[in-house]
Amino acid sequence: MKEKVCEICKRVGKGIFCEYHAKAYYNIIEQYKYWKEAYEELTWEEYLTKLIENPENGKWVKEVAKYLISKKMGRVVYDD
């Protein structure tokens, strides 16, 4: 696969994110179902906003969440 530069940190990666931000991205997706079950009504944007505000979340998670909000990404796929 052709090497690309991470949209967030400019580190070399294989997709739009580097290895580290990609890991954070997968965790964000993975945990969305728990958050939705916990709050019942929680949109993808609300979820991302909560991730940014919560101090327990990792630095890369917050960076990816900010990026996704700014690019309005993920909503169609993950907000079922």
Place this chain on the structure above:
Amino acid sequence: MSEKPDFKNYTLVICEKSDAAKRIAEALGDNVKTIEKKGIKIYFITNANKKYVICSALGHLYGLGNYRKDRKVYPVFDLMWLPLNHIDKNKSNVHDRIKIIEELAKNANEFVNACDYDVEGSTIGFNILRYACKVNYSNTLRAKFSTLTKDELKYAFKNLGNQIDKGLVKAGITRHVVDYLWGINLSRILMSSLQHIPYGGGVLSTGRVQGPTLKFIVDREIEIRSFVTKPYWVANALVEYDETEIYASYFKDKIMKKREALKIKEENERETGIVKEIRRIKVELKPPTPFNTGDLQKEAYRIFKFSPSLTLNIAEQLYLQALISYPRTNSQKLPKTIDYYKIMRRLSEINEYKEETEILLSKKLVPHEGEKDDPAHPCIYPTGEIEGIEKLNERQKKLFDLIVRRFLAIFAENAIMERDQILIDVKGKHYWKINGRRYIHLGWINFYKKYFEAEEVEIPLFKEGDKVLLKTINVEEKFEKRPPRFNKGSLLEKMEEENLGTKATRAEIIDTLYKRKYVVGESIMPTELGFQVIETLSKYSGRIISVDLTREMEKSLEKIELEQEEPEDVLEKTFYFAWQAINDLSDNLEKIGFELKNAMRITTLENKTLGLCPMCKEGLLVIINNKKTKKRFVGCTNYKKGCSFVAPLPQKGIIQNTGRTCSTCGWPIVQVRNGKSLWNLCINFKCPTKVKNKK
């Protein structure tokens, strides 16, 4: 000092350190003559049967090296043992010491290695005997002791053994060769990669244990930075019973849905519950086990925040004063030969321990020992020597007290704790629990209470069928905690668990990670450089940082120590892996250089950027070195827009960014290290705390 006596045909005793030499001299005879040559003390002893000459090394006098002058050359496989002054310019004092030992060896007819009885001590003595004394090790004797008390030293010299530490010597030599080959070749490649790029340069290193240890820190940081928390709720009830109020918690520790949590509040508030069940469990808490090196380092970090290397350093000082036994040990067992009563009686002469020791002395002393053992040394225990105790400095006093109190605790009875759990039923649908805890017998805690908090939770005396009122229900939203960063204590524990390094080297390896700027902070965080070193090594030669490989090597080295394996197998493996890693890395030098240099720049910048300017609130505060005056200070990046922020900095020592701000004035705090002194400094010289101190 008297003149050198006319001595011949004596036993030459080689010690590891000067303090040990003095203690051994005092133990071997009353008629001790001391001469000092070039600052090195030599002890001449004559007793009824024998003549001894005792001299000391300075730790290692010989190290591995090669005679190639170009330090950039790799691979290096032609290694040899050389006097340390040939390898390190700062070790010029080694030359005189070797010359003196060579001179003393000429008139000796018997040789004793009396260095610390462990891998390093045996290696130190072995090299001195074969190179400086020019004797065959098989014709020399070995003294084995774990404390520097007169009794034990006398016993050790009455029972000298021949080649009893053969395994230790082999393991020591092999460990040095393996670590040298691994460390020098890989570190030289990393350094050389920096030379391949414009404006390259800098200090980088990795090693057989250093690489995998850094990887633990980096892996943990990746976990932390990519961590997504999960919400949950907890419910607590304020319960009224018999005119007292007490808190009860819902039987489910975590409620995973918000709606469910709110329903619990709705269905329980102002309701009456019935005490359905009372459970009482007695728990016996065994005394702690005696300290080995790792346990002492972890406990000293937990209680005093002493770094592992500092603890080992202080313990070594206490050992050299004969106050405690040898502090580099894996053992959690006391030696069978020591007289516990005698040690207790001596300790009872110290006021602080009088009461506790008298209680213990009235009973049969049976220690509670741990599982771990060490063929070379027992656990760390106080020897019962108390001479010079009043001269200990604060840190030494603290560590000594910890070791003594632990020693006392291991002879005490089990502590007995009673746990009560009261189960409250609300309408047969909801259950609440009230937990109580009290100690009915403190046992060993009485002897260790300074360092162990026996927390109790008092609850009323409930009876089954009693009614209680759930006055208010509090529902709290919580989030799962992210994994904690390692601190020096927990990292040491991890290294121990994974069998990385030895009790003697682990603390030093952690310090090296800080020196190389791979990690920062008390709560250990990798820098960009630390991240990049692991990323680069993983990419180009993953074996270098493989925990499995290092662990396997450690096991082999332990087997050599026990004479269950020969060094050749380990050395062959080392050559093979080192050669492969060298090839892997050499093919990508330029790429490695660029990646690492970039990370070094970012790390330097991170360290120099102290945070937002408190004056203009826009610019960043950075440490600036004035090229003309060579002085450093803190300035604001917004100075061109008119921000006049300037703060002075100490001109000596190394300054590190702590990432913290002063709780009083909000300005950044930096850490200053000058020689052995280390302190945190608020950069605001008008900070109210400083003004207050000046007054």
